[in-house]
Amino acid sequence: MPIYAYRCPECDDNFDITKPMALSDSEECCDCGAVMNRDYREERPNAGSIDYAVPKVCESLGITPSQIKDHQRDHPDIRVRGDGALLFDNTKQEDDYYNKRGMYKKPQRQRKYRIRS
Numbered sequence: 001m002p003i004y005a006y007r008c009p010e011c012d013d014n015f016d017i018t019k020p021m022a023l024s025d026s027e028e029c030c031d032c033g034a035v036m037n038r039d040y041r042e043e044r045p046n047a048g049s050i051d052y053a054v055p056k057v058c059e060s061l062g063i064t065p066s067q068i069k070d071h072q073r074d075h076p077d078i079r080v081r082g083d084g085a086l087l088f089d090n091t092k093q094e095d096d097y098y099n100k101r102g103m104y105k106k107p108q109r110q111r112k113y114r115i116r117s
């Protein structure tokens with residue numbers, strides 16, 4: 001059975017629901033009572049503009065161009081773009097970098113799961 005993703009417009013709670021295709025249009029209610037919306041972006045995370053191919057560009061962690069030299073000395077394995085954005089080859093490299101610098105990456109919200117039959 002296919003998995004459908006829903007998000008509540010009231011409380012922003014989210015659910016993945018497995019149900020028969022025949023019920024794909026049936027309404028799903030949140031625990032708060034509101035009718036939930038299909039979360040198409042969650043169902044097809046690759047359909048948007050997100051490209052999971054390497055490299056992973058992290059602009060929020062960017063450094064100033066004057067810091068690039070020092071950064072390359074301290075982290076020779078991390079590539080830095082000319083504007084200071086960091087380029088990671090993969091998520092593991094990115095996580096290792098956070099750990100090394102004592103930074104904490106907020107985990108993704110856990111999705112709840114229901115089966116409807």
Ligand SMILES: [Zn+2]
Pocket residue numbers: 008009010011012013030031032033034
């Ligand atoms: Zn709700």
